[in-house]
Amino acid sequence: MSEVRVRFAPSPTGVLHLGGARTALFNYLFARHTGGKFLLRIEDTDRERSTDESTQAIIDAMNWLGMHHDEEIVYQSKRIDAHREALDTLIAQKSVYKCYCTAEDRNKAREKAEAEGGSYIHRCDCRDMETEKEEAFVWRFRMPKEGETVFDDIVQGTITTANREIEDLVVARQDGSPLYNFVVVVDDAFQRVTHVVRGKDHLTNTPKQIQIYQALGLPVPKFAHLPLILGLSKRLRSAGVESYRDQGYLASGLNNYISRLGWSHGDQEIFTFAEIIEKFDLKDVNRSEGSLDMQKMEWVNQQHLQNCDGAMLAELVVPFLAKEGIVVNAADGKLLAAVETMRARAKTLVELAQNMKFYFVADDQLEFDEKARAKFYTETAVTYLQEMAENLAEVSEWTEEAISENVNTYIAQKGIKLKDVAQPSRVALVGRAAGPGLWETMAVLGKESSLKRLTQAKSE
Numbered sequence: 001m002s003e004v005r006v007r008f009a010p011s012p013t014g015v016l017h018l019g020g021a022r023t024a025l026f027n028y029l030f031a032r033h034t035g036g037k038f039l040l041r042i043e044d045t046d047r048e049r050s051t052d053e054s055t056q057a058i059i060d061a062m063n064w065l066g067m068h069h070d071e072e073i074v075y076q077s078k079r080i081d082a083h084r085e086a087l088d089t090l091i092a093q094k095s096v097y098k099c100y101c102t103a104e105d106r107n108k109a110r111e112k113a114e115a116e117g118g119s120y121i122h123r124c125d126c127r128d129m130e131t132e133k134e135e136a137f138v139w140r141f142r143m144p145k146e147g148e149t150v151f152d153d154i155v156q157g158t159i160t161t162a163n164r165e166i167e168d169l170v171v172a173r174q175d176g177s178p179l180y181n182f183v184v185v186v187d188d189a190f191q192r193v194t195h196v197v198r199g200k201d202h203l204t205n206t207p208k209q210i211q212i213y214q215a216l217g218l219p220v221p222k223f224a225h226l227p228l229i230l231g232l233s234k235r236l237r238s239a240g241v242e243s244y245r246d247q248g249y250l251a252s253g254l255n256n257y258i259s260r261l262g263w264s265h266g267d268q269e270i271f272t273f274a275e276i277i278e279k280f281d282l283k284d285v286n287r288s289e290g291s292l293d294m295q296k297m298e299w300v301n302q303q304h305l306q307n308c309d310g311a312m313l314a315e316l317v318v319p320f321l322a323k324e325g326i327v328v329n330a331a332d333g334k335l336l337a338a339v340e341t342m343r344a345r346a347k348t349l350v351e352l353a354q355n356m357k358f359y360f361v362a363d364d365q366l367e368f369d370e371k372a373r374a375k376f377y378t379e380t381a382v383t384y385l386q387e388m389a390e391n392l393a394e395v396s397e398w399t400e401e402a403i404s405e406n407v408n409t410y411i412a413q414k415g416i417k418l419k420d421v422a423q424p425s426r427v428a429l430v431g432r433a434a435g436p437g438l439w440e441t442m443a444v445l446g447k448e449s450s451l452k453r454l455t456q457a458k459s460e
């Protein structure tokens with residue numbers, strides 16, 4: 001196979017939502033898996049709807065996900081001359097004709113077709129008109145009336161369309177400004193795209209595009225139309241990748257989750273990015289539609305939080321801690337230790353930051369779960385905590401082992417059980433009755449803070 005060249009071709013009219021990210025990802029994976037090129041083309045010919053902010057948001061989201069493109073970005077709006085040249089070729093060889101039909105004419109034709117029980121396929125007398133009119137027109141493609149357009153879609157199988165079912169589509173406006181199905185062909189050919197990988201919503205465009213390739217004498221690429229993603233509520237549909245980043249998803253977790261919307265590799269659920277690249281093949285993309293499942297997405301992310309390298313996780317959680325008002329350096333030893341005690345319980349970085357905030361707040365600023373405090377701060381328990389603190393003050397080397405030995409000696413002398421002090425201590429140290437193990441909590445918190453928090457406990 002010659003070098004694979006695929007492209008992601010977003011229209012910069014909004015954010016990069018999960019559907020778009022999945023299309024970009026499958027193109028990226030296929031390119032990296034085959035050692036080919038992953039190209040980016042910004043389809044910004046619609047000047048009214050396209051914005052620079054949207055282009056930037058798409059590029060930022062792709063960078064965050066680690067989908068770095070090869071070669072220079074192609075901006076469709078900068079290729080007007082090439083589009084005009086291709087249109088001139090079509091005009092010269094009479095592959096297009098001027099169509100003077102008005103919106104009213106088209107509506108009438110549509111109503112007639114529907115009344116006859118068919119669907120509207122534009123065919124009009126303009127196609128065979130001998131003389132030109134001095135009226136407004138558009139350039140329509142002269143679709144063959146006979147025969148079929150056939151292509152083997154890598155995902156959808158063989159797709160056969162009778163040419164009489166394909167309309168004479170508009171390829172350009174009177175001023176020569178080109179429309180999607182035409183311009184996409186010219187630009188894919190320019191970028192020497194070998195495989196067009198895009199959503200199934202474009203499937204009906206493909207026979208039209210193949211006809212245009214053939215009319216222009218250009219090589220027809222291979223096609224892979226990806227299954228649609230279902231279960232997207234309007235809110236989820238419009239949410240951009242960056243909103244998942246802000247909710248505390250890891251790029252590796254999100255990539256893992258969206259890669260599975262249409263692709264699988266045996267029963268394996270969790271993949272590193274490198275593993276997906278290694279295992280991904282367009283041939284393994286299935287036809288059945290994928291459904292968005294937020295619980296699954298969280299679960300996948302949680303697995304990635306578990307597997308993430310500690311130093312990297314510490315770095316990732318820093319901005320989320322900052323949002324909680326905690327300023328800490330990513331290389332801080334306490335942060336690294338704190339991450340290790342908390343990562344198992346968090347599904348997102350937001351949760352991780354919230355759960356571990358207690359380690360970093362000033363001792364007298366610790367927020368309490370009032371119910372837990374009322375329940376566990378009995379007069380007796382508070383006395384235990386004071387005595388525990390007095391004993392712990394003697395510990396010289398503040399390690400989990402030394403802490404546990406000291407507390408165990410205390411409860412043995414007192415003739416009480418660990419459970420009599422465990423929850424009250426946790427409330428005093430963490431602010432709530434849930435948290436990591438007592439010894440590790442104190443070890444990470446440090447001696448000074450631990451003693452301060454134990455002694456500041458007061459019964460209500």
Ligand code: GLU
Nearest residue numbers: 009010011043184198202
């Ligand atoms: N700009 C088109 C879109 O965003 C690209 C379609 C294609 O990949 O051909 O849907």
